[in-house]
Amino acid sequence: MHGTTAIAGIGATEFSKESGRSELQLAIEASKSALDDAGVSPSQVDGFVSYGMDTSPSIDVARGLGAQALTYFGMVDYGGGAACGTIMHAAMAVATGAAQTVVAYRAFNERSGARFGTALNVEGWGVDARAANYAWYLPHGLMTPASWIAMFARRYMHLYGATSEDFGRVAVLDRQHASTNPKAWFYEKPITLEDHQASRWIAKPLHLLDCCQESDGGQAFVITSLERARDLQGTSAVIRASAQGAAYDQHSMTSFYRGDADRPLPEMGLVAEQLWDKSGLRAADIDAAVLYDHFSPFVLAQLEEFGFCGRGEAKDFLAEGNGTLDSALPINTHGGQLGEAYIHGMNGIAEGVRQIRGTAVNQAKRAEHVLVTAGTGVPTSALVLGVDS
Template identity: 75%
Template sequence: MHSIVDKTAIAGIGATEFSKASGRSELQLALEACKAALDDAGISPHEVDGMVTFSMDTNPTIEVARGLGCKELSYFSLVDYGGGAAAGTVLHAAMAVATGAAETVLCYRAFNERSGKRFGRAMSVEGLAPDARSAHFGWYVPHGLVTPASWVAMLARRYMHVSGATSEDFGRVAVADRRHAATNPNAWFYEAPITLKDHQSSRWIAKPLHLLDCCQESDGGQAFVITSLERARDLVSKPAVIRSAAQGSGYDQHSMTSYYRADKDRFLPEMGVVGRQLWSDTGLGPKDIQTAIFYDHFTPFVLCQLEEFGFCERGDAKHFVRDGEIELGGSLPINTHGGQLGEAYIHGMNGIAEGVRQVRGTSVNQVDGVENVLVTAGTGVPTSALILGTDE
């Protein structure tokens, strides 16, 4: 993706409040978030000529464009695989801007995931068309693997067996996230930190996952404005340079149930595909990243991501979290907004916003000397990630 390296930027970020009952439609949430992002950049809706969202969103680009009062769209894209597409939206937008397909692109995500259709509820193949997707889940649902937590629990148990990690190690991720959320007024769990004892005593969801290993269900919206770096420099807010962005799918990839890879294989090789692209594109490496926003819908996958991106050797993430390296003051503070465990679960989009704030120097939990921030998208599915940097 060398054609996008350091050529585009996130020029505006905007969000609704994060809640459990928004009291308004998902389209209204999307419009509010997009308008806030445009205002943050100082751009009129008339200047928007591109839009990107991702699957499982109920807000078509033409509805959002009409609601905002946009004039014409020359580029629109829908990225697949749910939360795995979060950073992919930025990739698609950056490619559109870098190639001239569009000049000003909105990326957005909005839903009533708690008050509307409960996202974490058990699924069924009943009523699904007899297609490849229903056939895939048809192998799992009859055996009780019916929720995202149950799918991840299988991989988490195997990771514990291979790496020696414990439930307490998973809990340290939750404790760090909630500690960071506790000082973030926009977080659902503002002023509500937890202890490792709280984590261990929370009820089982699907062993080895406790309740506090699982992200929230949230109502809310988040949006970004992507344009050229040259143009972003002349806008209202400090730009976050898109160093690079990438998507990846691994060998023998399944959706949340990649149980059939060999023992020697890594747990999230699709994230490894993304990591290799990002390091190659930018010439950066783990030591060049000052803070990271890891997709934390379930805590075990944070440890796996630390290993996939080379912050730890395979099996060593447990030591990394035990030593407090992921907390403020550590060598790699993560999820300084509280993550999806502590702030809100907007399928990774709110994590991208925190990456922008870290680059701007405006985070409520600002890390000193930030030059580059790694942000990842959903794990267990074909995924994406990006690196944001300062404009210097």
């Protein structure tokens, strides 16, 4: 499927804090926008992929769009870790003949509806493996994503001597790019490192500005064969490589029990190994990167796992000015989830496609190969997108 499938269309709703409509409506709007971008009729769609956490079943989206006959429908688990996995599953369906035209989508009212940043409550859950897992955390005050990631961040600081200011550089970089992106929630609102340091604590060592925003919105994609994509309107992004990964002693957001000498994010390292093997590329070949940034410390770990710098060197890599539009590796040129919107990583894939097309607001000087990653701290996924040569 690698090199033979492509993202032919991208579409999104506006990103807001109160959409005023249902999550299903957002999913349908984003999907229709992606189909219009590709020049594909809804009646031609025969497959859908979304998240295990999405509230809009594919058959409901299909009815709303006017799709006629579905031959493939799938869901990818583990929250934000599913983002690039949806594209991978769609590409697999196309490459194997299970479907010809697949829509991957994600939509939610995460700010005006069920807020992801609030404390987890397992009341009403059955006595199952999920509830048993959280029984080790919730009674001890580890109740929110920020509290779980704070544990990761503290260990990373212990291992490599990173500081809160090092995490803050990610937030400053994202907001710098968001400030020139009219679709970003924080358009024209850059921050300084001093602003980051002055923002209130959420769960030490995480400041408010280390944590992604909560957003309402939808994002969708049309995936088909590269051969067919060439006959459609617009410019497609070739799927050069895709991968999923879950590593040794993997937990969902709470992988606290690995050995003292283990690297912080081995699941993303596993994904990186697959991407480089499947694409024949290496870190030096990547022209821009969209790194999942629901919490700033994970961006540093990802830079190291993909080989953009050595272990513990990401803090220096960023301090030296890497990540900006003028650097060798522009990062999160749309503003990321800290700056544009938190659509569970799907808006990052859209930015990857725009970079390949040459239509990004903050366009990299060169964008033949773009890396996009999905959620960190959970079983995850990633993509390498490329130009059609």
